[in-house]
Amino acid sequence: xxxxxxxxxASFVPTLFVASMVLFLAVNVVPGSAARSALGIHATPQALxxxxxxxxxxxxxxxxxxxxxxxxxxxxxxxxxxxxxxxxPDVRKRIPVTLQLAGMAFLVAVAIxxxxxxxxxxxxxxxxxxxxxxxxxxxxxxxxxxxxxLLIYLFSxxxxxxxxxxxxxxxxxxxxxxxxxxxxxxxxxxxxxxxxIRIMRTAVIEVMFSxxxxxxxxxxxxxxxxxxxxxxxxxxIPFFTVSAVEFGFLVGSVVIIEDVFRIPGIGSxxxxxxxxxxxxxxxxxxxxxxxxxxIVNLLVDLAAQVIDPRQVHxxx
Amino acid sequence: xxxxxxxxxGLAAAAATALAFGxxxxxxxxxxxxxxxxxxxxxxxxxxxxxxxxxxxMSHVVIEQVYSTLLNLDENAxxxxxxxxxxxxxxxxxxxxxxxxxxxTFHDGEALTAEDVVYSFExxxxxxxxxxxxxxxxxxxxxxxxxxxxxxxxxxxVTGPFEIYMAFPGSSIVPKDLVESGWDxxxxxxxxxxxxxxxxxxxxxIVFERNDDYYEEGRPWFDGMVYRIISDPTALxxxxxxxxxxFSNEVPPKDWNAITSQENMVDAAIxxxxxFWMVPNHERGELGNPLVRRAIAHALNRAAIVxxxxxxxxxxxxxxxxPQWNWGYxxxxxxxxxxxxxxxxxxxxxxxxxxxxxxxLMMVSSWPxxxxxxxxxxxxxxQIGFNATIxxxxxxxxxxxxxxxxxxxxxxxxxxxxxADPDDFVTNTYAxxxxxxxxxxxxxxxxxxxxxxxxxxxxxxxxxxxRQQQQLSLDTMDVVPLxxxxxxxxxxxxxxxxxxxxxxxxxxxxxxxxx
Numbered sequence: 001x002x003x004x005x006x007x008x009x010a011s012f013v014p015t016l017f018v019a020s021m022v023l024f025l026a027v028n029v030v031p032g033s034a035a036r037s038a039l040g041i042h043a044t045p046q047a048l049x050x051x052x053x054x055x056x057x058x059x060x061x062x063x064x065x066x067x068x069x070x071x072x073x074x075x076x077x078x079x080x081x082x083x084x085x086x087x088x089p090d091v092r093k094r095i096p097v098t099l100q101l102a103g104m105a106f107l108v109a110v111a112i113x114x115x116x117x118x119x120x121x122x123x124x125x126x127x128x129x130x131x132x133x134x135x136x137x138x139x140x141x142x143x144x145x146x147x148x149x150l151l152i153y154l155f156s157x158x159x160x161x162x163x164x165x166x167x168x169x170x171x172x173x174x175x176x177x178x179x180x181x182x183x184x185x186x187x188x189x190x191x192x193x194x195x196x197i198r199i200m201r202t203a204v205i206e207v208m209f210s211x212x213x214x215x216x217x218x219x220x221x222x223x224x225x226x227x228x229x230x231x232x233x234x235x236x237i238p239f240f241t242v243s244a245v246e247f248g249f250l251v252g253s254v255v256i257i258e259d260v261f262r263i264p265g266i267g268s269x270x271x272x273x274x275x276x277x278x279x280x281x282x283x284x285x286x287x288x289x290x291x292x293x294x295i296v297n298l299l300v301d302l303a304a305q306v307i308d309p310r311q312v313h314x315x316x
Numbered sequence: 317x318x319x320x321x322x323x324x325x326g327l328a329a330a331a332a333t334a335l336a337f338g339x340x341x342x343x344x345x346x347x348x349x350x351x352x353x354x355x356x357x358x359x360x361x362x363x364x365x366x367x368x369x370x371x372x373x374m375s376h377v378v379i380e381q382v383y384s385t386l387l388n389l390d391e392n393a394x395x396x397x398x399x400x401x402x403x404x405x406x407x408x409x410x411x412x413x414x415x416x417x418x419x420x421t422f423h424d425g426e427a428l429t430a431e432d433v434v435y436s437f438e439x440x441x442x443x444x445x446x447x448x449x450x451x452x453x454x455x456x457x458x459x460x461x462x463x464x465x466x467x468x469x470x471x472x473x474v475t476g477p478f479e480i481y482m483a484f485p486g487s488s489i490v491p492k493d494l495v496e497s498g499w500d501x502x503x504x505x506x507x508x509x510x511x512x513x514x515x516x517x518x519x520x521x522i523v524f525e526r527n528d529d530y531y532e533e534g535r536p537w538f539d540g541m542v543y544r545i546i547s548d549p550t551a552l553x554x555x556x557x558x559x560x561x562x563f564s565n566e567v568p569p570k571d572w573n574a575i576t577s578q579e580n581m582v583d584a585a586i587x588x589x590x591x592f593w594m595v596p597n598h599e600r601g602e603l604g605n606p607l608v609r610r611a612i613a614h615a616l617n618r619a620a621i622v623x624x625x626x627x628x629x630x631x632x633x634x635x636x637x638x639p640q641w642n643w644g645y646x647x648x649x650x651x652x653x654x655x656x657x658x659x660x661x662x663x664x665x666x667x668x669x670x671x672x673x674x675x676x677l678m679m680v681s682s683w684p685x686x687x688x689x690x691x692x693x694x695x696x697x698x699q700i701g702f703n704a705t706i707x708x709x710x711x712x713x714x715x716x717x718x719x720x721x722x723x724x725x726x727x728x729x730x731x732x733x734x735x736a737d738p739d740d741f742v743t744n745t746y747a748x749x750x751x752x753x754x755x756x757x758x759x760x761x762x763x764x765x766x767x768x769x770x771x772x773x774x775x776x777x778x779x780x781x782x783r784q785q786q787q788l789s790l791d792t793m794d795v796v797p798l799x800x801x802x803x804x805x806x807x808x809x810x811x812x813x814x815x816x817x818x819x820x821x822x823x824x825x826x827x828x829x830x831x
Contacts (some may be wrong), residue, residue, distance in 0.1 A: 021554075033710030036720055038363070040372065041731055042448050042744075043720075046749045050446060084364045084502035085518055093517070149550065156558055164554040165522070166544075261549050262555075264520035272361065272519055275682075277712045281518075 004305065008298045019290045020072070020283075027279055027286075034277040038081045053254045055081065065220065068283070082272075087284045091269065095288055097167065098265035101188070101258070102250040104181055108189025109196050109250075110243070112139075114236075116193075117200020121235070122227060124205050140194020146234050148187040152260075155183060165262035184261040188254065192246055199242045203235035238240040244300035248293035262292060272300075348537040348813060356563040356822075357544045359554050361518055368447050373732055374390045376485040378522055378543070380823045382423075383488030383507030384531075386414050386417045386433070387479055391422035391815035391824055393736030395479040399428065399489065399508065409474040409773055414482075415665040416465045417531050422491040423512045425546035435492035437469075451743065452481040452735075466700045474771045476778050477737035484735060485821075510536040510826040519541050519545055526546065530826075537829030556581075556806060562830070563807040565820055569627040572804055580809045584606035587641055588630050588818045589733035592685070593745065594693070594796035595830040598757045600725050602669050602827065609793035612664035612726075615696045619653040623798055625688035629804060633797035634761070636786025637741050641818060644738025646783035660700045673699035678724040680770035689798075693728075722754045728798065734819055739770045746785075746794055757794035 035051040036043055043051075050059045056067065071078065077087040120132035156164040163184055168176040203260060208231065216230055254267035266285050273282030362375040367383060369375075386400040397403075400414035420428035437459045440447040446455075455475045460468045471478070481487060491499075491506055499506065505513045510532070511524035522543040526536055546552040546559065553571035555561040557578060567575055567583075576583040594602045596612065603609060618632030632639070635648035677693055679686045690706045697704035709718060718724050731752070733740045744750050744767050748758035765788060769781035790796075805816045814828035 027326055031717065032710070033716035034712075036715035037712045039448075040371075040715075041719075041729065042751050043715075047448070048720075058768070081520065082363055083361060083518060084500060085516065086503075090518060152554055158555060160558070163560055164549055164558045166555075166560065229412070252376075260551055261521070262544070262548075262551055263545055264517055268519045268547075275711065 004301065007280055008301065015294060016287075016290065020069060020287060021065065023283060023286050023290075024068065025061070027282055028061055030277075032277050034081055034279055037275075037277045042280070045207070072284075072287070073209055077284040079276045082281075087280045091266065091283075091284045091288055094264060094266050094285075095292070096268060097263060098251060098254055098258070098267060100170070101181060101184060101254055101263060101265055102247065104180045104185040104277050105188035105192060105250055105254075106243075106247050108185050109192035109246070112190065112193035112198050113196030113243075114239075117239075118232065118235070119198070121201040121204025121208065122231065124208065129201075132201070136194045136197035136201075138194070139190050139197070141145050142191050142194075144187050144191040144253070145260055147190060148184065148257060148260045151183045151187055165260070167261075167263045180261070180263075184257050184263060188227075188250060188257055192250060195246055196239075196243050200235065200239050203238045204231055206238070207231050207234045241300060241304050244296055247296055251292050251296075252289055255285065320541050339449075340460040348534070348827075348829035349831055350534070350537050350829070351539055352537075352827070353542060354538045354542045354562055354637055354811070354828075354830060355542045355544060355559040355560065356586040356825075357546050357555055357566070357637075358564070359545070359547055359549070359552065359566050361545055362516070362522070364502040365484050365513065365516075366437075366500075366502035367490065368445050369502055375452045375732060377820070377822050378513070379485040379488055379505065379507075380509065381511040381541070381825070382505045382509045382513045383485070383490065384420075384428075384509050385483050385485070385487050385489065385613075387483040388823055389480070389483045389736070389817070389821070391817050393480070393818065394602070398483065400482075403479075408721060410471045411464070412469040412471070412478065412516045412709060415466050416467070418465060420508055420509050420531055421529050422494070423506050423527060423712060424491065424494060426493060428466040428489060428491070428508050429464045431464075432436060432489050432492045433467045434459045434461045434808075435495075436489045437487070439490065439495070440486065444740050447486065449484065449486045452477075452486070460656065474773055476770050476772060477739055480735050480737045497825065502812065510543060514540075518763050519547070521545060532826070536826040538825075541825070553787070555621070556619075559808065562811055563805075563814075564805055565805040565816060565822070567804040567806045569629045572627060572629060575806050581806055581811050581812070583801045583804075583806040585629060585804050586818060587639060587800055588820060589639065589736065589741070590730060590801040590803070590820070591633065591637055591639065591733070592728060592730040592801065593633075593637065594798055595727050595729055596793075596796060597722055597724055597726070598755050599722065599795075602667065602673065603675075603725060605667050606792050607663050607667035608669060610790075611660045611669075611700060612697065613793050613796040614651060614656045614663065614797070615660035615700045616651075616693060616798070617653075617655040617696055618651065618799055621689045624692050625695055626799065626801060629802045630799040631802070632799050635797075636782075636789055637745065637795075637797045638738045638782060638786060639741070639800050642736060642738055642741070644741070644779060644782040646786040648783075648786055648790060655696060657699050658695075661710065664700055673701070674705070675702045676705045676725045678707045678708055678709065678714075678718050678727045680714045681710050683711075685730075685801075689728065717805055719754055722756055730801070734821070736819055738768065738778070742766055742782070742785055742789070743770070746789060755795055757792070759792070762788055762792070762794075 034107055035106055037046045056064055075088055079086050116132050120129045123129050152164050155162045163180055166180055168180055170177040213230060216226055254265060255271050258265045258267040269281055269285040273285055352497045358375045362378050363372040363374055365378055367379050386398050387395040388398040390396055391723045399416055399420055401417045403414045405412045422428055428480055438803045441453060457472045457475045462468055490501060494506055510527055510530045512527050512566040514525050518520045524541040526539050549568035553568055553575060556564060556575050596609050598604050620631055622630045632653045636646050638644040677690060679690050694704045696707055744752045746758055746762055747765055760767045765781060765785040769778050769785060772778045803820050810831045812829055812831055815824045817824060
């Protein structure tokens with residue numbers, strides 16, 4: 001176990017290194033001027049020059065990268081081109097917000113996917129299976145921002161039960177926090193569940209066709225016991241391994257939902273970073289998403305090992 | 317309040333301004349209700365809070381709450397006393413003296429004196445400051461502290477809008493000692509305005525608390541304010557509808573009817589200073605010919621643009637770019653709202669442009685009004701014989717590849733004039749030295765007229781010169797005026813005594829209260 005953890009942590013370094021280089025390069029080769037985006041309509045050639053010099057944008061890309069990476073390693077991500085806000089502390093403040101949003105959305109998705117996928121897989125090729133598979137397709141193909149707009153219209157504007165958006169830290173007011181998070185999590189979770197239902201269904205079908213289920217059946221184990229004692233446990237391992245990828249995807253896909261619900265997370269930072277060519281903001285936000293995804297993958301590997309100790313040496 | 321002006325140009329200008337607006341400018345001492353936190357919504361992030369950094373309009377609506385200026389502007393853009401309780405100008409119009417209120421303090425408790433005023437202006441006058449509104453202060457030769465309370469500005473040329481400039485957020489007074497100690501005002505602004513800055517979370521909010529030591533007794537009325545930054549127009553509209561947002565002067569035109577038809581909502585749609593113009597590139601073939609530019613200007617159906625791109629919330633510009641509400645307005649009805657295709661065709665024929673000539677219209681893909689007006693403009697251009705195409709680009713690339721290098725046939729631009737002075741509408745767009753002059757147009761005659769209009773002694777002289785400039789601009793048609801957008805303000809009826817400003821500024825919030 002310890003070897004697995006250490007091995008994984010060691011592989012972080014090259015992964016992060018490569019990711020940061022690719023990101024830095026991508027951000028800088030995309031056409032569009034950071035200086036003009038920051039200075040706008042009145043930018044004189046002198047002002048543009050001064051801006052680019054001040055921010056080191058007039059130096060070779062390799063020099064810029066080394067400088068940026070060196071400071072980033074010490075935890076200094078610079079300040080935003082658009083406003084004087086220090087990027088590092090701002091991003092650190094936003095990570096828990098996005099994690100809570102993605103985490104709760106993931107729970108919603110799992111809560112929908114496990115029972116539905118289980119039923120569909122268990123009653124493989126039945127009418128129920130057809131209904132669930134159709135639902136999964138419907139959920140998965142719904143744009144989350146469209147669903148979000150519908151939810152806001154119904155629950156906020158019509159019924160007045162929940163706020164239309166905004167964010168309150170959990171530590172300040174847990175109830176307000178959860179009320180604000182509910183609609184965005186449902187919007188994200190329902191859409192994510194489309195894929196998760198299918199994964200669960202496939203996992204269940206695979207287990208259902210395995211020899212030990214056949215054996216259990218022939219021994220006269222009841223359907224209920226079969227499900228709870230054998231199918232679920234065995235189907236959950238592949239389910240969680242695959243759906244962890246979906247969690248990583250969720251962290252990256254909160255971009256528009258955060259904007260629609262006015263949630264100050266990483267996603268909205270990525271968006272504004274791209275729109276304004278605000279390189280320090282964009283790099284810090286994208287790097288933090290990368291780190292989160294890497295950590296989640298590590299945790300999933302560990303969890304899978306706890307559930308099924310046979311998968312011992314996967315990481316090392 | 318004591319106004320100790322010497323007779324002369326300042327008084328004449330003030331009187332004429334007051335006459336033009338028909339309103340006495342002094343803030344009335346009205347009884348309000350103290351307390352509450354105002355939640356206001358805006359669409360964009362500010363670009364820092366240091367007045368000298370030459371930031372954006374969104375920075376200014378923060379700066380004007382945190383800092384003070386020598387003078388303030390009321391809702392009709394008429395100057396009244398700020399931290400200067402009185403001011404006067406010498407007979408030659410070149411020397412202005414301001415007397416500060418005694419006992420002023422910054423939010424850090426330090427006293428605000430004439431030294432801070434001198435420092436604040438020297439700071440933005442420094443050529444290396446990068447101050448974006450330099451043209452406002454370029455006539456200032458020196459700023460001298462006569463004593464703790466009196467400060468004198470010596471100008472090298474009579475400057476018509478000088479009082480307006482002294483009320484501009486960029487002219488805010490900053491604390492000398494604090495700034496010299498290395499304090500970063502851009503991140504943590506400290507001033508002497510009605511509200512103290514508490515925090516800023518990008519893409520989320522700016523938080524203010526009441527300045528208990530503000531020099532105007534009783535004001536501001538709110539305990540605090542929260543500016544919410546909501547970039548998605550639908551999210552902003554939803555927040556207004558549900559009551560979570562008390563106030564916005566950026567109500568999306570598409571949601572205007574839905575929001576203003578709600579109960580308990582007060583609305584004001586006033587013609588503002590956000591105007592749109594089409595930029596013809598004078599260095600692109602036939603567009604160098606004024607006849608062709610005039611033909612295009614006459615072909616456009618501005619009424620259709622108002623309906624199609626602004627949901628009716630704009631005024632077509634039928635003559636020069638100085639709007640009707642401004643005292644510099646020249647009543648030159650050059651265009652008809654629906655356009656005049658026959659006249660346009662005749663002008664084009666006179667210019668000898670062959671039918672079917674290609675022309676391209678470059679638009680920014682993420683600016684809804686421009687995308688909506690593009691097909692209307694394209695249809696109008698086709699009607700007079702151009703083979704018009706629309707091209708689009710995202711903003712950062714547009715700045716870099718289209719606007720900066722003047723790489724377009726036709727494009728459309730807008731800007732919100734932060735001043736209500738006519739100079740601000742014309743110099744930006746038409747001066748040969750302006751960074752905004754990407755049409756590569758202009759002439760010495762035009763520059764001279766604008767300079768003369770800015771430096772004329774009486775308001776009548778200024779008005780006449782702006783009229784001449786406007787006429788010239790229609791003859792040469794350097795740019796094609798389109799429409800003037802409205803400032804769409806809506807707020808809860810619990811907010812009392814709020815007076816919207818045409819520039820979109822919000823200094824008047826200090827006089828409003830929540831019930």
